[in-house]
Amino acid sequence: MDRRYDFRTIEAKWQKTWEDNNFFKVYEDKNKPKYYNLEMFPYPSGHLHMGHVRNYAIGDVVARFKTMNGYNVLHPMGWDAFGLPAENAAIRNAVHPARWTYANIENMKSQLKTMGISYDWDREVTTCKPDYYKFTQWMFLKLFENNLAYKKRSAVNWCPSCQTVLANEQVVEGCCERCDSMVEKKQLEQWFFKTTAYAQRLLDDLDKLPGWPEKVKTMQRNWIGRSEGCQFSLAIEGRAETLSVFTTRPDTVFGVTYMVLAPEHPLVEKLAAGKAQEAQVKAFIRKMKATSDMARTASDAEKEGVFTGAYAINPLNGEKVPIWIANYVLMDYGTGAIMAVPAHDQRDFDFARKYNIPIRVVIKSPDSPARGEEMAEAYAGEGVMVNSGDFNGLDVAEGQKRIIAYMEKHGIGQRTVNYRLRDWLISRQRYWGAPIPIVYCQDCGIVPVAEKDLPVMLPEDVEFKPYGESPLSYVENFYKTSCPRCGKEARRETDTMDTFVCSSWYFDRYCSPQESEIPFSREAVDYWMPVDQYIGGVEHAILHLMYARFFTKFLYDINMLSCEEPFTNLLTQGMVLKDGAKMSKSKGNVVSPEDIINTYGADTARLFILFASPPERDLEWSDQGVEGCYRFLNRVWRLVTAYADTISQVNIPASFAELDDEARKLRFRTHTSIKKVTEDIAGRFNFNTAISAIMELSNALGSYSDNEEQDLPVVKEAINTLLLLLSPFSPHICEELWQLSGNKESVCLQPWPVHDPAALLQDEVEIVVQISGKVRDRITVPAGLTEEQLRQIALASDKIKQLTQDKKIVKTIVVPEKLVNIVVK
């Protein structure tokens, strides 16, 4: 047989075979253990990039490996198809977002198919199709029904370039996550999902996810930002209103020397009204409005503020303290007001020094100054309370408890927990998204669309230009409707939903994607969910992964799901870099997957991307590395085709009797490779080392030259093993070679090989002899010797004798099968 490795023909052939025979179609099968393997579905930008290739190559190895190990594997793919790029492209190229999106999906799907991934395409989910977004809207209605979707007017993040509002999670360092424009604050009435109602569970249940990277859990914990303390009220001198503040340090309440409100605080104007400071206060508010959030919240920003002219009364000591407003207090955390304790809070300290406000020490430790004037910085450490009336002498922890108890007893305040997490702002003033199923009626107010009337169809004939309002608000036959409750003329909500809503439940839909009356069947999700292995980029650590967890908990609560967490194990893959930087058009360092697949084939592309580094680490793209993997597959091709005819006539016996040295060495390599590859894939996803073990097997086969007839079963076993082990990585070439060497059934339907422990036994092992930890000799000995025997052999070695002759042997350490260490003096 003398054919060269024609990857083009081979890959097309096997992709067709798999497809024609529905190889990857799965059904619920109670007789097999299930395995739900999921890669994050892509946004259909039109082209596959290397990050996708890496993501899906990793996923496919896991899927094929699990299938060969007897699992019933669900491995679906779909499209996160709503979103801004489609709309922007529509505006730029005068093409409808739907057409643009569907064309992209078609293109990416065919690119994906050339990768040869084992997807069950019958389960394909496309979030912009009415049969899907019908149920995204259904989710909204359920949340609304359960008081978890609400509308409110507040200061929201506005991206002037995207012309829409953004959720908190979508603002990165004050800029829009998508387009990097500086985000502005706007007062708008918007729809929110009450994620804060789930803050504690989202936090607690992270502990139930041992299969998640610590890094991601930490990021979510920080994002949720739980802090314990108390909230209490202060009277305002000469007014009926009270001022409410949150603090984590109630033990320092006797150290309060002033109060601070956020400039946006609703009380500010009232407090300053008629005071000498009124003009100053108004000017400061104006200035803050003009300052971007980014500039204002930068930690190195200079603290500034003004006195309002009003005073509050400290409820614990009756003291009158001035109320200021300052840039360093934010309206959207806590109550938008703080008690300031300059002696024990660095921010308050900086501010007090600048404006000559007294600094009073109330926590004293042996190594902290006793007087405010002596302090160089605030003291936030442990100590005992001083200058605190009846509470003097208590330590920080005890003081906090006692102060809170006192406040609760006297109705001043209570213990509270505050979260940094905000509710999820889900309305978007854009066209290409799922319409929010709500109607506004003059008489009935906010009325949800009836379930039977879903989906609220996105109209097609629309002018897309964003004017800061949803394009739907200009489409009369969309917004004009009748009230679902009273039937009178009413107006539809014209905002659409954040696309993260769509991606918060798609993994449930994959379980039964054909359902038309319900979002998913209970039976199907009970069989498949939760996802056993989820794979995707770490950039979703907070956004998507927290929203999906929120949805899952909600669906559990309304008895739609039996699991409370959607993803049991999470693998966050690293980025694909070129010349040390993320591939991007602007840097001109993009390598196109299409080119690579055309030049070397999908098997090579997949192999390289898995070989170049472990999946969680960033991967440096190397054209020469790709070349090396291509060479390796060519070597495998030559090796196997050279043997194919011979071994197709050979049977592998149930047990191997007498083998000569060469054959035994080859069997040893075959079985160590099985063991290594299995452990590397199953145990720790180290595909790079799994591939090197496969290469070692191939090298061993290559240098095996002793072709006696009676040893051919050993060769056949080695070749079969090589193909089986390599098949999850580079499936097409393995299918072809598997067939060429006389096998009838597809390689990917074979059971995963199991190593034979007997083949791993060696008659001889090399042990290292050290003197005081330095290698001084190597001796080949029979396997299985006792410690004492090894010690004697080591001491008997000429070299060791010579090196130890005038030394005193203090002790010897023996590690069986490995080493002897002789400690001398």
Place this chain on the structure above:
RNA sequence: GCCGAUGUGGCGGAAUUGGCAGACGCACCGCACUCAAAAUGCGGCGGAUAACUUCCAUGCCGGUUCGACUCCGGCCAUCGGCACCA
């Protein structure tokens, strides 16, 4: 500033439980095949040294240990996340 990760040849990386540092691949060098080149095959490849089976070497300094890339303490650098969160 806080939290987390990472740091090993010319390069990507390996060493899984404290036991031979550098597996596997790339690059490079030599040889074979060839008129020649490519492809392929064989061999070499951390540094020092004339040489060795000698010494040095896993970011830096120190410690524990018979033995440390691995454990402990202190630093440095790079990357990522959070950042006036009261």
